[in-house]
Amino acid sequence: MNKYRILLYYKFINIENSEEFSKEHLKLCKDIGLKGRILIADEGINGTVSGTVEQTEKYINQLKRDDRFIDMIFKIDEANDHAFKKMYVRHKKSIITLLPEDDVNPNKKVGKYLKPKEFYQMLQRDDVVIVDGRNDYEYDIGHFRGAIRPNVSNFKEFPKWIDDNLSKYKNKKVLTYCTGGIRCEKLTGVLLDHGFDDVYHLEGGIVTYGKDPEVRGRLWDGKCYVFDERISVKINNTDEDIVISKCTHCGEESDRYINCTNDDCHKQHICCEKCEKEQEGFCSHNCRQYILEHPERDARLRLKEKANMYKRYNQNHEKAKEIINKLDKNYSA
Ligand SMILES: [Zn+2]
Numbered sequence: 001m002n003k004y005r006i007l008l009y010y011k012f013i014n015i016e017n018s019e020e021f022s023k024e025h026l027k028l029c030k031d032i033g034l035k036g037r038i039l040i041a042d043e044g045i046n047g048t049v050s051g052t053v054e055q056t057e058k059y060i061n062q063l064k065r066d067d068r069f070i071d072m073i074f075k076i077d078e079a080n081d082h083a084f085k086k087m088y089v090r091h092k093k094s095i096i097t098l099l100p101e102d103d104v105n106p107n108k109k110v111g112k113y114l115k116p117k118e119f120y121q122m123l124q125r126d127d128v129v130i131v132d133g134r135n136d137y138e139y140d141i142g143h144f145r146g147a148i149r150p151n152v153s154n155f156k157e158f159p160k161w162i163d164d165n166l167s168k169y170k171n172k173k174v175l176t177y178c179t180g181g182i183r184c185e186k187l188t189g190v191l192l193d194h195g196f197d198d199v200y201h202l203e204g205g206i207v208t209y210g211k212d213p214e215v216r217g218r219l220w221d222g223k224c225y226v227f228d229e230r231i232s233v234k235i236n237n238t239d240e241d242i243v244i245s246k247c248t249h250c251g252e253e254s255d256r257y258i259n260c261t262n263d264d265c266h267k268q269h270i271c272c273e274k275c276e277k278e279q280e281g282f283c284s285h286n287c288r289q290y291i292l293e294h295p296e297r298d299a300r301l302r303l304k305e306k307a308n309m310y311k312r313y314n315q316n317h318e319k320a321k322e323i324i325n326k327l328d329k330n331y332s333a
């Protein structure tokens with residue numbers, strides 16, 4: 001078990017000929033056999049990749065041979081399999097995107113970094129305001145206790161949201177956090193630009209906080225959303241681990257995000273195991289109806305894919321078997 005690893009890493013550094021570099025990088029990743037998603041721009045690199053222990057070590061060593069990435073920090077998660085289906089390297093204008101008029105350079109302007117233990121201590125002060133640096137749907141399955149929920153579904157919306165909602169906190173210390181730390185590199189700069197003077201962010205992000213041997217994720221409630229096939233990971237490794245989100249259908253506690261069985265909807269929604277069975281993974285009555293009325297939109301492929309996911313991540317072997325049995329029954333000619 002745990003023969004695979006998932007790497008999460010980024011660095012803001014000027015990359016010359018970044019388009020050319022992206023092409024070479026894709027070749028490197030494919031040659032090694034990695035899968036994942038990497039963004040490359042003039043301003044730097046931001047990636048999540050999965051592979052065997054051997055493959056990921058080879059990749060890390062290869063990158064560290066390059067002076068630009070010699071001090072890049074790789075966050076490592078153990079896994080049973082790849083966390084992606086394919087290998088993508090995308091060349092973009094930026095690795096964290098803001099509107100041109102809002103953009104900041106983290107190498108020139110950035111908040112103060114806090115180690116997990118320092119962040120934990122700051123969380124408990126009275127003169128701080130805690131701001132989640134991620135999207136609303138990420139906040140909904142887990143966040144730091146007492147954090148403000150940003151009403152944004154895209155990072156670009158943050159500057160306006162800050163102006164509309166945070167002005168009253170200008171006399172406070174602002175604490176921000178995000179999954180691996182990269183979004184806060186720009187978010188803290190935006191806060192400084194918008195008149196906040198005392199701005200802090202969690203070094204290494206939520207995933208590092210969960211692994212810190214002293215804090216072990218304490219004061220984190222729920223799960224942490226991740227942008228790969230795992231969908232979410234555990235952070236709070238203390239006796240305080242709780243579920244904070246509710247099933248869309250029945251309202252019972254649940255932190256399972258699933259995609260709607262209707263591929264034309266594909267909405268990610270929180271759904272408990274019982275309701276997923278009863279509703280067959282549809283997010284709503286309308287989606288179920290839509291599939292009944294559009295037999296060409298047969299949900300078979302989607303169900304099959306789901307069964308594979310369950311198996312892969314050991315979430316529920318029984319459920320996987322059940323789905324496969326149902327597939328055989330419903331679709332055998
Ligand atoms: Zn339910």
Ligand SMILES: [Zn+2]
Pocket residue numbers: 260261262265266267282283284287
């Ligand atoms: Zn739907």
